[in-house]
Amino acid sequence: MFTSSRQSSSKASTSTTNFFYTTPPSYELSLEDFESFALSRLIVLRKIEELKVKGLDRNQYNDALKRVVNLQLPSSGPSPSAKKHNEKRDLASHFILRLAYCRTEELRRWLLTQELALFKFRLEDLEKRGGKDMSAFMKNAGISFDKITQDEKQSMQSQLRFNMSYRDFEASSFYRIPFAEAVDLIGRRLVHVRAGMAYVPGGKLVSIICARFRSHLSRSLAKAAASFSHVSSDTRIGPLLKNMNKQYTGRDFGKQHTVEGDMNASNVDEYAQRSMPLCMRQVHDGLKKDHKLKHDGRRQYGLFLKGAGLTMEESLLFFQNEFTKIMSADDFNKNYAYNIRHSYGKEGKRQSYTAFSSTTIIMGPRSNPSEVGSHHGCPFAHSGDASLAALLGKMGIGGKDRDDIMAHKKNKMYQLACAKHFEVTHPGAAKTEGVDLDGVGNHPNAWFNSSVQYWKNKEPAKKDMKGKINTPMAKVERAVVSPGSGTAKEVV
Amino acid sequence: MPALQESNAQKRKPEEVMEKPPLRSSTASIPISPYETSSSKAVTSSKSSSGPQQNAVVFSPELLRIYYDRLFPYEAMYDWLSYGVEKDFFNRREWSFTIQPTPEDEIYIRYQSFKDLEEFKSAVIKRQPNKIDIGAVFTHQPKDHNNLSKDVFHTEERELVFDIDLTDYDGVRTCCSGANICNKCWKYMNMAVKVMDEGLKTDFGFNNLVWFYSGRRGVHCWVCDESARTLSNDARSAVATYFELPLENEEKSLDLNTSLHPMLARSFGVLEPMFLDHLVGEEGMGLLSNQEQWVKLLKTLPEEARKAGIAAELDKEWTKRDVSPADKWKMLKSRIEKETKKEGAKKQRKFKGDESERLEMWPIETVFRHTYPRLDINVSKMQNHLLKSPFCVHPKTGRVCIPIDVSKIDSFDPFNVPTLPQIVSELESYAKENGESKNVPDWQKTSLKGSMQFFLKTFLNPMKNEQRKRRMEEKAKEEAFTGDF
Ligand SMILES: [Zn+2]
Numbered sequence A: 001m002f003t004s005s006r007q008s009s010s011k012a013s014t015s016t017t018n019f020f021y022t023t024p025p026s027y028e029l030s031l032e033d034f035e036s037f038a039l040s041r042l043i044v045l046r047k048i049e050e051l052k053v054k055g056l057d058r059n060q061y062n063d064a065l066k067r068v069v070n071l072q073l074p075s076s077g078p079s080p081s082a083k084k085h086n087e088k089r090d091l092a093s094h095f096i097l098r099l100a101y102c103r104t105e106e107l108r109r110w111l112l113t114q115e116l117a118l119f120k121f122r123l124e125d126l127e128k129r130g131g132k133d134m135s136a137f138m139k140n141a142g143i144s145f146d147k148i149t150q151d152e153k154q155s156m157q158s159q160l161r162f163n164m165s166y167r168d169f170e171a172s173s174f175y176r177i178p179f180a181e182a183v184d185l186i187g188r189r190l191v192h193v194r195a196g197m198a199y200v201p202g203g204k205l206v207s208i209i210c211a212r213f214r215s216h217l218s219r220s221l222a223k224a225a226a227s228f229s230h231v232s233s234d235t236r237i238g239p240l241l242k243n244m245n246k247q248y249t250g251r252d253f254g255k256q257h258t259v260e261g262d263m264n265a266s267n268v269d270e271y272a273q274r275s276m277p278l279c280m281r282q283v284h285d286g287l288k289k290d291h292k293l294k295h296d297g298r299r300q301y302g303l304f305l306k307g308a309g310l311t312m313e314e315s316l317l318f319f320q321n322e323f324t325k326i327m328s329a330d331d332f333n334k335n336y337a338y339n340i341r342h343s344y345g346k347e348g349k350r351q352s353y354t355a356f357s358s359t360t361i362i363m364g365p366r367s368n369p370s371e372v373g374s375h376h377g378c379p380f381a382h383s384g385d386a387s388l389a390a391l392l393g394k395m396g397i398g399g400k401d402r403d404d405i406m407a408h409k410k411n412k413m414y415q416l417a418c419a420k421h422f423e424v425t426h427p428g429a430a431k432t433e434g435v436d437l438d439g440v441g442n443h444p445n446a447w448f449n450s451s452v453q454y455w456k457n458k459e460p461a462k463k464d465m466k467g468k469i470n471t472p473m474a475k476v477e478r479a480v481v482s483p484g485s486g487t488a489k490e491v492v
Numbered sequence B: 001m002p003a004l005q006e007s008n009a010q011k012r013k014p015e016e017v018m019e020k021p022p023l024r025s026s027t028a029s030i031p032i033s034p035y036e037t038s039s040s041k042a043v044t045s046s047k048s049s050s051g052p053q054q055n056a057v058v059f060s061p062e063l064l065r066i067y068y069d070r071l072f073p074y075e076a077m078y079d080w081l082s083y084g085v086e087k088d089f090f091n092r093r094e095w096s097f098t099i100q101p102t103p104e105d106e107i108y109i110r111y112q113s114f115k116d117l118e119e120f121k122s123a124v125i126k127r128q129p130n131k132i133d134i135g136a137v138f139t140h141q142p143k144d145h146n147n148l149s150k151d152v153f154h155t156e157e158r159e160l161v162f163d164i165d166l167t168d169y170d171g172v173r174t175c176c177s178g179a180n181i182c183n184k185c186w187k188y189m190n191m192a193v194k195v196m197d198e199g200l201k202t203d204f205g206f207n208n209l210v211w212f213y214s215g216r217r218g219v220h221c222w223v224c225d226e227s228a229r230t231l232s233n234d235a236r237s238a239v240a241t242y243f244e245l246p247l248e249n250e251e252k253s254l255d256l257n258t259s260l261h262p263m264l265a266r267s268f269g270v271l272e273p274m275f276l277d278h279l280v281g282e283e284g285m286g287l288l289s290n291q292e293q294w295v296k297l298l299k300t301l302p303e304e305a306r307k308a309g310i311a312a313e314l315d316k317e318w319t320k321r322d323v324s325p326a327d328k329w330k331m332l333k334s335r336i337e338k339e340t341k342k343e344g345a346k347k348q349r350k351f352k353g354d355e356s357e358r359l360e361m362w363p364i365e366t367v368f369r370h371t372y373p374r375l376d377i378n379v380s381k382m383q384n385h386l387l388k389s390p391f392c393v394h395p396k397t398g399r400v401c402i403p404i405d406v407s408k409i410d411s412f413d414p415f416n417v418p419t420l421p422q423i424v425s426e427l428e429s430y431a432k433e434n435g436e437s438k439n440v441p442d443w444q445k446t447s448l449k450g451s452m453q454f455f456l457k458t459f460l461n462p463m464k465n466e467q468r469k470r471r472m473e474e475k476a477k478e479e480a481f482t483g484d485f
Helices: A031-052 A058-072 A080-100 A105-128 A131-141 A150-155 A166-171 A183-187 A202-232 A237-246 A268-275 A278-290 A295-307 A312-323 A329-343 A358-363 A385-394 A399-410 A414-425 A444-457 A459-469 B014-019 B061-071 B074-082 B117-127 B142-147 B183-203 B233-243 B262-278 B291-298 B303-307 B310-320 B325-340 B353-371 B377-381 B406-411 B420-434 B449-482
Strands: A174-178 A192-194 A197-201 B057-059 B093-102 B105-112 B131-138 B155-157 B160-165 B209-213 B218-223
Touching: A031 A058, A031 A080, A031 A105, A031 A237, A031 A358, A058 A105, A080 A105, A080 A202, A080 A237, A105 A131, A105 A202, A174 A202, A183 A197, A183 A202, A183 B233, A192 B183, A197 A202, A202 A237, A237 A358, A268 A278, A268 A444, A278 A295, A278 A414, A278 A444, A295 A312, A295 A329, A295 A444, A312 A329, A358 A414, A385 A399, A399 A414, A414 A444, B057 B061, B057 B420, B061 B117, B061 B420, B074 B117, B074 B449, B093 B117, B093 B142, B105 B142, B131 B142, B160 B183, B160 B233, B160 B377, B183 B209, B183 B218, B183 B233, B183 B262, B183 B406, B209 B449, B233 B377, B262 B325, B262 B353, B291 B310, B303 B310, B303 B353, B310 B325, B325 B353
Parallel strands: none
Antiparallel strands: A174 A197, A192 A197, B093 B105, B093 B131, B131 B155, B160 B218, B209 B218
């Protein structure tokens, strides 16, 4: 409860973020952050939706929500830079989803409902921390209310004091608010109403602020919807925005939860032959050929391997084995080991990065085939028709199977092409017990997991299949592509 | 009952419905309610305790035709529902007609709209609706709703409306049930109107509101302030639930807090005297007038209090000597007060905390259970909810839905409301005595005169004046802004 909202604290409390989201961020965001931020928020919002139907009591709900918020969208951090990063994630992800979810009435309503629940959770948390934080938050958000004078309060005492102890009444400030802004309190008869104005004690302002946030967000969504076609015409972020609500948040590849298989430095080759989607297979084979991998490829492949269960130590070992074929172990340690440790969260910001989704790879930078070690990107999206057809042929995929994949590619349905690739290399997978095809085509690690499940099931036939698939990967032809900058500008 | 529900007719193609001319045969009869004998061609008045016109014809297509030709206040309705705003405002209002082309067939036509007074008037005269409902003002004229997507075609505003019906009082009234009413149970309506009228004006600050008799067994309230018309559905729900108490379940406690909300405290002040005047005595519901009844009431005391012998003691005393019902209530209350007062130096209560609280609140809960307004709140919650138009004639009773003067609500008698045959014969008598005077509006020749004058003087004209004043102020502001400096 805060008795004086007017106390002007010269320095705003450090633990108050502006989650009222009045101003969109003006900084640039890498495409990778763009997607990973949005995913973090999606995970939280979907969790809220899930928790609400569980019929939990208030404490259980708050505890469960707190856990996922602290994990995905923490508002503070152990250091100033981590805190800043987290605030940036929170702010950017809100505006990204606002844009991604403004397109239809249904999406808008969904976002509004979940965002409001998140807002309320945070505001109540803030309120528990006391008046100073709350005042700072309101000041930040530009919210002020008409406080009644002490004389008015005393003269209205008999009406204002219901349902309140004498001490609470004495300690409370009351605010005069148009009743239409206090519908929640009016509907539950929790406040006095006179001549169209609700008299709200300070302790009940949370409800009013929530209502303001709701109408603020609702209006903003309507406005965003009007300008959506303009923003979504951007070829890089447009598809991301349009597919956001279908984004895969089922599993978080990279946090090493449920992973199939027992990958280590010595069997990566074997897994690459049997269970990697084309994008990873391409990087893997490129690495084997060049003994070198440019930054984008290392990130794409390194995080994928991490998501596939390769530990940091094994990952260091695996890359070292390849790289040291053309450089010294010292050079490798000096120039590359740091990045690998970093991606496992053992360096720098100590943030654990997650593997790229298919959308990230498709929208991400293209490789430059004329450069040694440049093998990243999505072969379905980034390669020319002829080179993809040739590549498939060299992998033993021909006839109708190849035609089907090529048809998807020509229709720009890259993820369908990828799923088709899975289908033709894993015959009967849909009917195979224990194979979860959810996410194949949406995430390379889902592709991988499904494949490992499949082969586990076909274990007796493993040897035959292995022989068949183990065609040596010929030189990969690459399409000539223009390098992308990987930055989404002024998105929101 | 106001209609959101889809009737069969709605599922038909509107064009089909529109093409079908209403039947005007003089032999047409209307389905008769189960309470009435079905031999009559036209509708006769239903059972009533004070109906002088028992079994007289109260409603027929011929009478209705005269009413729509000469008496229905088209101008006033048009004036009202235009609110003096933009030209197409009236045109975007949804109307629905219930027509009866054959006695077995009732057709409900939604999404009608009329561009002006003439179109409205001629549609009513052509269709001869048994019932007219008024809906919301939409973004486009409702006629076109089939050609527009839901994103584009939606409600824009609507009066805040309330519907109170005596059928919702069947759990407490002992005189009648269902569609029947009498002067005893009509008192419930008086109580409800007083509480609601005060609450809407004092608490919410609404000025332009008007109450109507629904034509049979209830009342409607139309709140027409701009601030009310533009309320969102959420805000409407909030206002409705603000006034709502969970009275539909007789067993369920109202869970009143000892620290009553100011609105409930004020309502108790209004309702308790009416409870004593109209419900406890022999001439009312007799809640405390004979042993059978008071025992029933005493049984609703909290269990602990009954165990402690309060009920038995009072029963004994009331049987022993003659105590008036009002005095019984006083005794009951002071007895409860004594039991719940904190006693002695230790300030100990006789009963456990919540038990004592329930006992303390029992008199209030009892008064509310018997008197507090029982709203059909679904009518109020949504913009897109139809409600019967004022000045309709109820086909079952023949009574006109006239406005109710809240300041004289105690003397409002539903059995004195003008009926269709009555006003038509008044027209005839007037013509016999004074000739067909064209200078006098027809309604002034009938007993609708008082109602119409009340409607114009206390509702429509003040509202129009307010609108005019506001427009002038806006204009002045605009001129000050664009004028020379
Ligand atoms: Zn009755």
